[in-house]
Amino acid sequence: MMVIRIRWMQRMLSLLCAAAMVAGLSACSFAGAIGERTEQETTVNQESDDTTETIGEATDSLSSAAKEPELKEPESKEPGIKEPVTEDPDNGEPAPYDYTQPVPETDAVEDDYFSDAVFIGNSRTEGFMLYAGPSEATYITAVGLMVDTFFKKPYITVDGKKVTAAEALKATEFSKVYIMLGMNELGWVYPSVFIEYYGKIIDAIREENPEAAIYIQSILPVTAKKDAEGTVYNNQRISEYNDLLLKLAAEKEVYYVDVASAVAGEDGKLPEENSFDGVHLYPPSCQQWLTYLKTHTVEETP
Amino acid sequence: MKRMPLIILSALLLSGCGQEVKTVDLSALSEELFEAEVFEEQLFEVQTDMAQKALGFSEEQKIDGAVYMGTAATAEELVLLRAPDKETATNYYDLLSEHLKARQEQYSGYLPQEAYKLENAILTQCDTVLVLCIAKEYETAEEIILSHTK
Numbered sequence: 001m002m003v004i005r006i007r008w009m010q011r012m013l014s015l016l017c018a019a020a021m022v023a024g025l026s027a028c029s030f031a032g033a034i035g036e037r038t039e040q041e042t043t044v045n046q047e048s049d050d051t052t053e054t055i056g057e058a059t060d061s062l063s064s065a066a067k068e069p070e071l072k073e074p075e076s077k078e079p080g081i082k083e084p085v086t087e088d089p090d091n092g093e094p095a096p097y098d099y100t101q102p103v104p105e106t107d108a109v110e111d112d113y114f115s116d117a118v119f120i121g122n123s124r125t126e127g128f129m130l131y132a133g134p135s136e137a138t139y140i141t142a143v144g145l146m147v148d149t150f151f152k153k154p155y156i157t158v159d160g161k162k163v164t165a166a167e168a169l170k171a172t173e174f175s176k177v178y179i180m181l182g183m184n185e186l187g188w189v190y191p192s193v194f195i196e197y198y199g200k201i202i203d204a205i206r207e208e209n210p211e212a213a214i215y216i217q218s219i220l221p222v223t224a225k226k227d228a229e230g231t232v233y234n235n236q237r238i239s240e241y242n243d244l245l246l247k248l249a250a251e252k253e254v255y256y257v258d259v260a261s262a263v264a265g266e267d268g269k270l271p272e273e274n275s276f277d278g279v280h281l282y283p284p285s286c287q288q289w290l291t292y293l294k295t296h297t298v299e300e301t302p
Numbered sequence: 303m304k305r306m307p308l309i310i311l312s313a314l315l316l317s318g319c320g321q322e323v324k325t326v327d328l329s330a331l332s333e334e335l336f337e338a339e340v341f342e343e344q345l346f347e348v349q350t351d352m353a354q355k356a357l358g359f360s361e362e363q364k365i366d367g368a369v370y371m372g373t374a375a376t377a378e379e380l381v382l383l384r385a386p387d388k389e390t391a392t393n394y395y396d397l398l399s400e401h402l403k404a405r406q407e408q409y410s411g412y413l414p415q416e417a418y419k420l421e422n423a424i425l426t427q428c429d430t431v432l433v434l435c436i437a438k439e440y441e442t443a444e445e446i447i448l449s450h451t452k
Binding site for chain 2: 123124126127129130131133135139142143144155157162184275276277279280281282283
């Protein structure tokens, strides 16, 4: 009810803006900011206590959390980030990488490509590690890991001590990061909060290593049987989240790798025979996942 | 219940857990557990280097034995290890205890219906042999494990 009322107020403000523009005034951006901020505050109140705590700690940085991430024109790169370069077919000049698209297919790399990679994820990534993961890679995984608990729950063991995933990342040397999170957040009321936290993880990675190549992996689909259960774990919701993740990749200028397409059947769903519970993958699908990663890499300029 | 082919465990280990010294055939033990269908989910054998990571062992703490895990759809696991000596075995026991505790924490929020399996997990050390079994039919699993180790 609160959100509906606020949205109604935003619409009213928009109408006032339009009227003001007609009158030659320019107060629209101000009015929009009020509306966005108010909705964010409502979002904070309606999230779980666990999530609210951290959001509350970073209210300023999350002041835009309620609005959908917007695709931005590439601006100046952050210092130290290497930009992969492709050639513009028209003039042979280097063309900037198109972060709005999934990473295209490339020649396969060897396992040692992942020797300086960190895989961050939940139980699905844990399965990937067990049954297909390159042995030299580092894995920061936990059953039930989410974008908010990444910063808060001491799920990871480092040198015999329990730490958060964020702290584990700080203790790791890496040049590439593969993230797959989102399955456990499908039930969140506001996907924008999920995206905001996801963005904070990317920021945290860049803080540790500004030159790291960061790959967002799409959320894998569920089986038709799971899809039909009528829960939040459905392919429509997963698709919505993946759309948001692709936008986030473009906004943050990181790579989006569509591994979901590697394990999905022709109908876009996880084949029934490839999962015990409709969510988690049997080893052959984990191998398909790895094969896809090995054939979808971005070569960065030295 | 299907399972992946077992590696041949050549471990016929001396055990002093019971009243008399007894050999523990880890291969036969795992065979019996799978045949008794104590696990709900199909388990797969995990390569030892990945098993080390999953169990929280360091690179130096080499695993000798077999580790079977599922897809994380359940909390089920079967870990059969032998350590080079008793002291190392005690260290491994502590690591497996920590692993079990971590699993309990993670699954309590993720899949609470798996909690009973973790609460009734069988973790035992007999001389240099260690067994961790997290199973749906935990009572049957315990009987089988005790019959091999006591």
